[in-house]
Amino acid sequence: MSTTPTVYDVAERSGVSIATVSRVYRNPDSVRAQTRERVLAVARDLGYVPSGNARGLASRSTGVLGLCFPDYSDPDAESEAEAGAGGHGDEADDEAAMLYSDQIIRGMERAARRHGYALLIAASLKGGPESLVAKVAGRVDGFAVLARTVPTEELEVISRRQPVVMLAGPRESNDLDHLDHIEVANADGQRELTRHLIEDHGLRRLAYVGFAEESPDVEARFRGYVEACRAAGIEVGAEPDLRVAMMTQAEGARAAEALLDRPGERPEALLFANDQMAVGALHTLDRRGLRVPQDVAVTGFDGIALSRLVRPALTTVRQPMRRMGEEAVELLVRRLSDRAQGKTEDPVSMTLPVSVARRASCGCRAA
Amino acid sequence: MSTTPTVYDVAERSGVSIATVSRVYRNPDSVRAQTRERVLAVARDLGYVPSGNARGLASRSTGVLGLCFPDYSDPDAESEAEAGAGGHGDEADDEAAMLYSDQIIRGMERAARRHGYALLIAASLKGGPESLVAKVAGRVDGFAVLARTVPTEELEVISRRQPVVMLAGPRESNDLDHLDHIEVANADGQRELTRHLIEDHGLRRLAYVGFAEESPDVEARFRGYVEACRAAGIEVGAEPDLRVAMMTQAEGARAAEALLDRPGERPEALLFANDQMAVGALHTLDRRGLRVPQDVAVTGFDGIALSRLVRPALTTVRQPMRRMGEEAVELLVRRLSDRAQGKTEDPVSMTLPVSVARRASCGCRAA
DNA sequence: ATGAAAGCGCTAACAC
DNA sequence: GTGTTAGCGCTTTCAT
Numbered sequence: 001m002s003t004t005p006t007v008y009d010v011a012e013r014s015g016v017s018i019a020t021v022s023r024v025y026r027n028p029d030s031v032r033a034q035t036r037e038r039v040l041a042v043a044r045d046l047g048y049v050p051s052g053n054a055r056g057l058a059s060r061s062t063g064v065l066g067l068c069f070p071d072y073s074d075p076d077a078e079s080e081a082e083a084g085a086g087g088h089g090d091e092a093d094d095e096a097a098m099l100y101s102d103q104i105i106r107g108m109e110r111a112a113r114r115h116g117y118a119l120l121i122a123a124s125l126k127g128g129p130e131s132l133v134a135k136v137a138g139r140v141d142g143f144a145v146l147a148r149t150v151p152t153e154e155l156e157v158i159s160r161r162q163p164v165v166m167l168a169g170p171r172e173s174n175d176l177d178h179l180d181h182i183e184v185a186n187a188d189g190q191r192e193l194t195r196h197l198i199e200d201h202g203l204r205r206l207a208y209v210g211f212a213e214e215s216p217d218v219e220a221r222f223r224g225y226v227e228a229c230r231a232a233g234i235e236v237g238a239e240p241d242l243r244v245a246m247m248t249q250a251e252g253a254r255a256a257e258a259l260l261d262r263p264g265e266r267p268e269a270l271l272f273a274n275d276q277m278a279v280g281a282l283h284t285l286d287r288r289g290l291r292v293p294q295d296v297a298v299t300g301f302d303g304i305a306l307s308r309l310v311r312p313a314l315t316t317v318r319q320p321m322r323r324m325g326e327e328a329v330e331l332l333v334r335r336l337s338d339r340a341q342g343k344t345e346d347p348v349s350m351t352l353p354v355s356v357a358r359r360a361s362c363g364c365r366a367a
Numbered sequence: 368m369s370t371t372p373t374v375y376d377v378a379e380r381s382g383v384s385i386a387t388v389s390r391v392y393r394n395p396d397s398v399r400a401q402t403r404e405r406v407l408a409v410a411r412d413l414g415y416v417p418s419g420n421a422r423g424l425a426s427r428s429t430g431v432l433g434l435c436f437p438d439y440s441d442p443d444a445e446s447e448a449e450a451g452a453g454g455h456g457d458e459a460d461d462e463a464a465m466l467y468s469d470q471i472i473r474g475m476e477r478a479a480r481r482h483g484y485a486l487l488i489a490a491s492l493k494g495g496p497e498s499l500v501a502k503v504a505g506r507v508d509g510f511a512v513l514a515r516t517v518p519t520e521e522l523e524v525i526s527r528r529q530p531v532v533m534l535a536g537p538r539e540s541n542d543l544d545h546l547d548h549i550e551v552a553n554a555d556g557q558r559e560l561t562r563h564l565i566e567d568h569g570l571r572r573l574a575y576v577g578f579a580e581e582s583p584d585v586e587a588r589f590r591g592y593v594e595a596c597r598a599a600g601i602e603v604g605a606e607p608d609l610r611v612a613m614m615t616q617a618e619g620a621r622a623a624e625a626l627l628d629r630p631g632e633r634p635e636a637l638l639f640a641n642d643q644m645a646v647g648a649l650h651t652l653d654r655r656g657l658r659v660p661q662d663v664a665v666t667g668f669d670g671i672a673l674s675r676l677v678r679p680a681l682t683t684v685r686q687p688m689r690r691m692g693e694e695a696v697e698l699l700v701r702r703l704s705d706r707a708q709g710k711t712e713d714p715v716s717m718t719l720p721v722s723v724a725r726r727a728s729c730g731c732r733a734a
Numbered sequence: 735a736t737g738a739a740a741g742c743g744c745t746a747a748c749a750c
Numbered sequence: 751g752t753g754t755t756a757g758c759g760c761t762t763t764c765a766t
Contacts, residue, residue: 006742006743006744007743007744016752016753017754018743018745018753019745019752019753019755020751020752020753022744022745022746023745023751023752026745030751030752031751031752032751035751045524047524049501049504049505049525049528050501050743050744051424051505051742052420052423052502052506053420053421053422053423053424053429053505053743054744054758055420055505055743055744055745056418056419056420056423056744056758057418057420057421057424057743057744057745057757057759057760058745058757058758059744059745059758060745060758062420062506063502064487064506071480102469102473109472113489113490113492116492118487118489118502118503119488119489120431120485120488121486121487121488122486123476123480125480125483134416135430135485136485137419138417138418138420139419139431139485139506157411158414160371160414161371161414309675373758373759374759374760375759383736383737384736384738385737385738385759385760386736386737386761387737388760389760389761389762390735390736393761397735397736398735399735399736402735417759417760418758418759418760420758420759421742421758421760421761422759422760422761423760424741424744424758424761425759425760425761425762426762427742
């Protein structure tokens with residue numbers, strides 16, 4: 001079998017130098033039309049395709065941007081999706097499993113396309129000393145990383161070589177973090193949603209379900225909740241009413257049980273730190289014969305597709321994940337051109353606004 | 368500012384040769400633990416990251432799979448999404464714009480992840496002689512292409528170098544097409560859907576809206592429609608009742624107008640070659656005061672997210688787009704290992720089954 | 735277990 | 751316009 005053709009083969013067969021072959025691809029106008037056609041013709045029937053690797057090596061740029069994200073995947077959501085894909089599940093199938101990361105991918109892809117970049121995506125899946133990031137980092141001009149995919153420290157090192165933007169993770173400390181950041185207004189969103197429950201629906205006995213692991217995002221949400229409560233003169237502790245180990249549907253369902261079984265008056269509203277848990281809670285409430293929102297209001301956070309598909313539809317805070325992807329690309333592209341011009345700018349921290357989606361589970365629309 | 372560190376820098380600072388540095392990353396066990404740690408430590412504080420390009424060049428493999436797709440994007444759908452993202456649109460926002468290609472990306476990404484590959488995605492956006500494919504082809508071990516992104520001829524050439532699988536496009540001719548193919552059972556799906564309308568709902572005056580451009584997929588769908596009609600003794604022409612220039616919502620709306628304005632009895636059902644058009648038709652019918660499905664039934668094809676969100680929910684044929692992406696990766700991975708072993712197999716043609724989603728717009732569920 | 739040396743296929747100065 | 755010549759940073763025999 002033939003070895004894959006290179007510039008040398010094309011050059012030889014078309015009677016020009018390798019430099020000319022290269023020019024035909026990089027800067028067609030710098031080659032006489034006739035020569036160019038000849039080269040192109042030879043290339044075509046030789047089956048020549050320029051090696052991206054060789055190019056990248058020689059030119060120190062790839063025309064590719066990257067995205068690294070953790071291996072999210074709510075086992076529950078995934079299995080529901082599988083069932084649906086198999087043709088036997090209910091309607092809440094494929095799209096319901098649209099994750100956070102999928103939306104970001106969409107946003108980045110669209111923006112990258114506009115700027116003429118391709119997108120390299122890779123989910124973490126721990127390997128040897130050669131981590132995921134390294135793999136991506138070595139093949140792109142710049143990349144975005146979802147929070148908690150990789151230690152900030154490692155990123156910090158890489159960002160000396162190329163632009164890196166951290167998504168959905170707040171700056172850790174100004175010393176050890178010179179990365180660019182894009183996050184969403186977690187506290188604002190949760191505060192506004194809480195205010196809505198209190199002022200517009202007149203609810204005052206609220207319960208908040210948070211996350212056991214350290215997660216700046218989730219903490220910011222809780223903070224927003226606390227602020228809204230205090231502003232309304234409702235007393236709240238320094239801790240969520242409950243913290244779960246995983247923010248999944250199953251855990252959300254369990255959390256709802258726990259909250260309902262507590263002695264004392266039943267809460268008028270259950271606020272969850274994400275949609276998945278809220279959906280799980282909906283199941284529990286339904287099973288226990290409690291009506292939502294008449295007996296208890298329920299809210300989530302994120303605005304995933306599933307939140308709209310469940311009944312009652314979930315009131316939640318929508319994060320502009322897609323936009324986050326777009327902004328990440330814009331930022332990377334800007335950094336890249338800055339570097340090309342030798343400019344150096346301070347790290348950026350950008351906060352994207354969120355919006356409250358008022359649906360049926362808080363009582364805003366008929367269930 | 369410092370130049371980015373290379374194997375040489377690491378080698379020098381840790382007192383070993385570049386070969387050893389390389390080994391530390393490629394095959395850690397072949398290096399004495401003590402040496403390895405030393406190298407790793409130096410690498411860490413030098414901020415060394417192996418260059419993917421240099422690696423790819425030297426080893427002739429990248430660990431990356433690719434996907435090329437055309438710059439789909441229904442202007443209507445996109446703008447609706449924009450409005451939604453801005454916070455002012457209705458609920459049918461972000462996810463509604465989930466395209467065909469997005470689902471395939473999801474499928475490929477998941478499968479690629481399982482096999483330890485990263486995914487490079489790029490939408491066409493015509494450029495110089497150096498087409499999109501070439502860009503992708505040069506950076507991956509193998510890739511998938513959505514039909515109508517790139518001339519089969521060009522792919523044929525590339526497939527001599529690396530595995531290429533064509534998605535959703537039937538084999539063009541056995542001569543000039545040795546590519547692997549994965550398509551869906553377009554004819555089967557449309558036939559079954561049509562049969563359902565005829566037998567289960569007793570409808571007999573049907574109208575089919577197709578596509579003006581050449582598209583094997585759409586033709587196959589129409590063929591299925593014709594077969595079902597004939598089988599039921601309903602006479603149909605060799606051509607769709609109408610062919611539109613673009614398969615968008617706007618065109619679908621227009622098509623519905625045209626069909627309704629035709630003299631003679633009003634059709635009992637409007638069948639569209641894709642969901643977007645069917646959704647457009649729904650708007651028209653609503654505006655003209657016709658009830659769906661009581662006055663007219665409407666059906667689409669694809670099973671995009673939007674099809675479930677509109678009212679009445681659209682009866683359609685669901686394509687397993689995500690699965691298509693997964694199968695594509697499986698096929699590529701298999702081909703890659705075959706090639707590594709010097710095996711050569713005949714091109715594969717795989718057809719994935721579709722399923723009819725019976726919803727409200729045909730009369731199966733309450734609107 | 736480690737080193738030396740020869741590429742991998744291309745781009746980028748710089749000559750002509 | 752086109753050719754010459756160095757690398758780009760790594761992997762890979764082949765020695766040792």
